Amino acid sequence: xxxxWTVAAITRATLPVLLAxxxxxxxxxxxxxxxEATLLRYPSLLVLVPVTIGTAGNLGSILASRLSTAFHxxxxxxxxxxxxxxxxxxxxxxxxxxxxxxxxxxxWLLAAVTGGAILSPGTVVAVAAVSGxxxxxxxxxxxxxxxxxxxxxELDPDDVVIPVVTNVCDVLGVLVLFGAVQLLV
Amino acid sequence: MSVxxxxxxxxxxxxxxxxxxxxxxxxxxxxxxxxxxxLRAVEGLLVLVPALLATRGNVYGAFGARLxxxxxxxxxxxxxxxxxxxxxxxxxxxMGNGLLASGFAAVVAFVVLAVLGRPVAGLGTLVAVALIAxxxxxxxxxxxxxxxxxxGYRRGHNPDTIVGPLVTTTGDVFGLAFLVLAVRVVVGGx
Numbered sequence: 252x253x254x255x256w257t258v259a260a261i262t263r264a265t266l267p268v269l270l271a272x273x274x275x276x277x278x279x280x281x282x283x284x285x286x287e288a289t290l291l292r293y294p295s296l297l298v299l300v301p302v303t304i305g306t307a308g309n310l311g312s313i314l315a316s317r318l319s320t321a322f323h324x325x326x327x328x329x330x331x332x333x334x335x336x337x338x339x340x341x342x343x344x345x346x347x348x349x350x351x352x353x354x355x356x357x358x359w360l361l362a363a364v365t366g367g368a369i370l371s372p373g374t375v376v377a378v379a380a381v382s383g384x385x386x387x388x389x390x391x392x393x394x395x396x397x398x399x400x401x402x403x404x405e406l407d408p409d410d411v412v413i414p415v416v417t418n419v420c421d422v423l424g425v426l427v428l429f430g431a432v433q434l435l436v
Numbered sequence: 437m438s439v440x441x442x443x444x445x446x447x448x449x450x451x452x453x454x455x456x457x458x459x460x461x462x463x464x465x466x467x468x469x470x471x472x473x474x475l476r477a478v479e480g481l482l483v484l485v486p487a488l489l490a491t492r493g494n495v496y497g498a499f500g501a502r503l504x505x506x507x508x509x510x511x512x513x514x515x516x517x518x519x520x521x522x523x524x525x526x527x528x529x530x531m532g533n534g535l536l537a538s539g540f541a542a543v544v545a546f547v548v549l550a551v552l553g554r555p556v557a558g559l560g561t562l563v564a565v566a567l568i569a570x571x572x573x574x575x576x577x578x579x580x581x582x583x584x585x586x587x588g589y590r591r592g593h594n595p596d597t598i599v600g601p602l603v604t605t606t607g608d609v610f611g612l613a614f615l616v617l618a619v620r621v622v623v624g625g626x
Contacts, residue, residue: 256511256522261502261529269494269537276490277544280483284554287475287482294469301468301608302461304486308493309457309604313450338442345447346454354458361466414494421490 272418279304279422282429289432294367295375296432298358300425303382306350307424311390311416314343318398319408329399340395344387351383352376374435382424382431389423390416453601460605464489467612474619480549480556481619484566487541488615491534491570492607496577499530500585500599507589508596514586527582531574538570539563561622568618573610580606 255261283290283300290297317339321327326335355376362368362375394416401408468485475482503526506512512522542562549556556562581602588598 256506256525258525258529258532261526262533265495265498265529266533266536269491269533270540272494273487273491273537273541274544276487277483277541277548279486280545281548281552283486284480284483284549290482291472291475294472297472298462298465298469300485301464301489301612302458304489305461305464305604305608306454306458309454312600313454317446334439334442338439339446341439341443342446342450345443346450350451350454350458354462357458357462358465361462362469365466365470367469417493418490421486425486 268414272414275418275422279425282422282425286429286432289436293370293436294365295359295362295370296378296428296436298362299355299375299379299382299428302354302358303379303386303428304421304424306347306354306383307386307390307420307427308417310343310347310387311394311420312413313346314339314391314394315398315408315412315416318394319412322398322402322408327398329395329402340391343391344384347383347387347390348380351386352380354383355379370436378428378431378435381435382427385427385431386420386424389427390420393419393423456601457604460609464608464612467609467616471612471616471619474616474623477623478557478561478565478619480545480554480562481565481615483545483549484541484562485612485615487545488538488566488569489608489611491537491541492573492577492611493603495530495534495537496574496581496607497599497603499526499578500581500603501596502526503581503585504589504595504599507585514589516582516586523582527578530578531571534574535567535570538566542566564622565615565618568621569611569615572614572617573607576610576614577603577607580610 321335359372359375397412397415398408401411546559546562584602585595589595
């Protein structure tokens with residue numbers, strides 16, 4: 252398929268989705284704004300914001316693209332006993348559970364170096380670890396639902412699932428971080 | 437394959453790229469942690485942050501993917517030629533859509549915050565900050581995507597696997613660093 256390479260054609264193909272996603276992202280910004288005072292008081296939590304959002308989206312998009320490939324190869328079945336499906340889900344959760352504590356430690360360290368670590372390293376690691384575990388479960392649920400929906404409606408998962416999953420996980424990243432901060436700080 | 441085998445393979449395949457994007461994300465976080473003065477100076481700026489960062493990812497990720505497909509199909513040559521009609525259209529569309537989405541995000545954030553009665557800076561200030569940050573990070577990301585994808589392709593790497601991690605690791609750092617600069621330009625020395 253040779254796509255058209257004109258400004259008008261590219262804009263027609265991408266701008267509507269882009270503007271819709273922008274509205275969704277402003278929604279997650281509003282959640283962030285609602286605990287702005289806490290974030291400004293504890294800079295190590297502010298350091299966690301982009302990495303939590305980004306990693307949540309990445310976990311979802313990695314799982315989505317692997318499921319999408321399996322879907323195109325015809326090896327995917329939506330059966331909990333399916334080895335391909337279960338293995339990818341286990342890998343996603345394990346990635347989150349192993350990476351997020353390191354993310355927390357890194358965020359505390361960066362805040363300490365830049366002169367703003369007020370919270371104890373244990374608290375920051377706990378916030379990151381709890382957020383990561385919750386996000387992994389949510390990212391799996393969103394990705395499976397979106398991939399299944401694409402499959403039922405006969406859409407190409409490459410076109411639909413990855414942008415939806417990445418941006419929904421961005422929003423969930425902020426919500427989960429908000430919850431973890433309420434719970435632990 | 438057993439569940440364990442699939443899980444170990446998937447973990448090993450994803451861990452390096454994810455770890456790289458975590459490092460990029462932490463640097464972006466350090467920039468955000470260091471811009472508390474700017475966040476206090478421009479009320480509502482934090483509400484804009486997720487939308488502005490996602491726009492960079494959505495626009496330049498799509499531009500990179502288009503460039504990668506163009507290279508695979510042979511309709512784009514892996515060298516920088518300002519006369520190349522397709523390359524010029526791709527760059528212009530990415531910059532134009534990125535700016536439109538940035539300005540749109542500023543307007544939506546302003547309207548919602550004003551309706552909710554939350555404190556918010558002037559509409560002109562938010563839009564100007566979003567557009568200046570969008571323009572500067574757009575230029576930086578265009579140069580980064582074109583340079584790395586072309587150089588990678590010429591050395592025999594699959595451009596598809598370069599674009600995602602490149603945009604996620606550099607997009608947030610550029611996006612936030614230029615946001616600081618944009619606030620300095622619009623509001624003055626904070």
